[in-house]
Amino acid sequence: MRARVHVLVKRALSVVLSLTLLATINFSAHITSAEAKTRKPTIAEINEAKKKEAEKKAAADKAKAQLNAASNQLKVLTAKAVAARNRYLQELKKLEIATKKAEIARKKEEAANKKSNAAQVAVVSSKNHIGKVAANAYIMGSGFTDFDSILHADGPQDLMDRLSTLDAVGENNSSILLRLKVAEESARLAKIEAxxxxxxxxxxRKEQADATARVAAAKKEADQARAAQEVEVKKLQQMQDKLIAELLSARKKRVTLEQQRQLAILEEALAARAEQTDVKAKVWPVNGIGFSKGRTTIRSTESIRTNAVAFAKKQVIARKPYVWGNEGPNSFDCSGLVYAAYRSAGLGYPEWDRVNSRIYYSWTKRIPLNELQPGDLLYYSYKADISTIHHITIYAGNGMMWEAHNTRKGLLYSSIYSIPGLIPFGGRV
Known part of the structure; x- marks a missing residue:
C-alpha cells in the first residue's frame, strides 16, 4: 500500500505536491499543538456536587413521605364523601316513596270530601222534605197526629187509611234521617282518615327534608375536607416537583462535571499522543481517485450539525457497543452512528438514508481538513481511492472525532489521525 502511495505522489505535479504538503503540515501543526479545550473540574468540585445532590435527594424523599401520608388521608376523606352521597341518594328514594304515599292520601281525602259533600246534600234534601211534610200537617189541622186520625175518621176503613198514611210518613221520615246520619258519619270518618x-x-316529607338537609350538610362538610386536602396535596406535589427538579439539576451538574473531567483527561491523553504521531504518513494526497467528487451545496444547518455532534457524543459517553449493521439505539457501526446522529438532529431529506461510507462521501460537500467544523464527516480508505473507503466518523473539533470504531474498542472519542488512510477532504452534510 505504501509503495502505491509513493508512485502516485511521484506522478503528481510538483507544485500540487508542495501545496499539499504545506496544507497538511499546517493543519498537522494546528492539531498536534492543540491542548484539551474542555475544562477539567477538580475532584473537590465533583465531591461538592455529589454532596448537594445527596441533600436534594434527602429533601425530595422527605417530601415524598409527606405526600404519601396526605394522599392516604385524601383517600379516607374521599371514601367518607362517597358514603355521604350514597346516604343522600337513599334518602331521596325514601322521599320519593313518601311523596307517593302522600299523593295516595290526598286522593283518599279528596274522595272522602266528595262523599261528605254528597251526604250533606242528602241531609239538606231530607230536611227540606221533612219540612214540607210538617207544613202539610199544619195546613191539615196543625195537629195531624195518630189521635186526631182516630177521632176524625169517618169509619173503620177511613181509620185504617189514616193510620197507614201515618205509618208511611213515619217510615219515610225515619229512612231519610237514617241516610243523613249514615252520610254524616261516613263523611266524618273520611275526613278523619284523610x-x-x-x-x-x-x-x-318533613322527616325526609330534614334527613336530606343533614345529608347535604354532611356531604358539604366531606367535600370541603376533601377540597382542603387536595389543596394540601397539590401544595406538597408542587414542593416535591420543585425538589425533584432541583435534584435533577444537581445530578445533571454532578454528571456533567464528571463527564467533563473524563473528557478533558481523554483530550489531554489524545493530544499528547497526536503530538507524537506522524500525521503526514496517515493522510492521502489530494489527488486521490474520486477525492474531488461531491456535492456543491450542503443540506444541513449549523444547528443540525451541532445537534448531530451532541447525539454522537452522548452515545460515546454512554459506552454503547459497536455492532456491524446497527444504527441504534443500543449499538452502532460507523455509518450507523452518522446516520442516527443526523436523523436525530432533524435531517429529513429523502436521499439521506442508511448507506455505506463510500456513498456518504459522494453525497457531501468537499471541505479541506484545515476548514473542518464540528459535524463534518471524515473518511478513511485503504487506498487513495474513494472506492476503498471503509470508515466514516463525525468531526468533534480540535482535531478530535466521534466514531464507532470496531467490536473490540466500541464507540470512541479519538484523534482524527488515530486511523491511517484519512482522505484529505471532509464532507459537509
Missing part, C-alpha cells in the same frame, strides 16, 4: 293521611304525609 286528615290522618295528610298529617302522615306532611310528617314524612
Amino acid at each position: 286528615e290522618e293521611a295528610r298529617v302522615e304525609a306532611v310528617a314524612a
